Amino acid sequence: MGKYALLKNPENLAEAQSGKLAEIAREDKRLHSACLPKEDLRGVFKPPDGAAAAEKPDRWLSRACRSWTKEIKELSKRARRRREAIARAVELGVSNARVEAVNNKVELTVRMGCGFRDIDNLIALAMLRCSNLPIKLPGRA
Template sequence: YLLKEQFRLIFQLKGKEAITALDDWCSWAKRCRIPAFVDLCKHILNHRESIVATLTHGLSNALVESTNTKLRLITRKAYGFRSTDNLIALCLLDRGGYCPPLPGRKAA
């Protein structure tokens, strides 16, 4: 339990402090002999450069992944549309932030 919670705390830290905590956590995970944590540590070491870049700069591709998922969902909903223009309009309406006034309602 403590290993899991310590791992979660690493991503709340920034910069060198986070990198040091990650290295300490990996050495701790290697010694614990729990196969899942040992495997996770191996994966972390294989992708260490990318993880360190994320910890250093605080950047993530989560927003892009979220947008891609939403667009796939919209595409699935728009299966019966007759043209791609309708699909594009629905994507822009959902993800573009446009909020047209509805008929019969006063604009706020």
């Protein structure tokens, strides 16, 4: 149960999971302090609240670069290189979820179409699957 208490959003925790998280905070300070940057990063991508939205990535980066966790330090280095793009994404409230969904559909189509002799047929099927065209099959309503 402790694993799920650490992975879930704090607002989605069940009562028992909230208790487990409080227990982890008391008994395993190292584990709890490793999870704090993750929760702070969630706050960076919350909907912007005016001028403070541009400061959120900077605040997270300043705390993350001082983290003792190797993974958080590496992430902060990568994020620092893309700081402007992250700030714009936070301000505009955009994500790449739609692109990832289409990519998933294309990859699934490629796996299904392993017997195609012609690449054009595979491309046509991928384009058809990713479009919203209604297809009427003969003999079906």
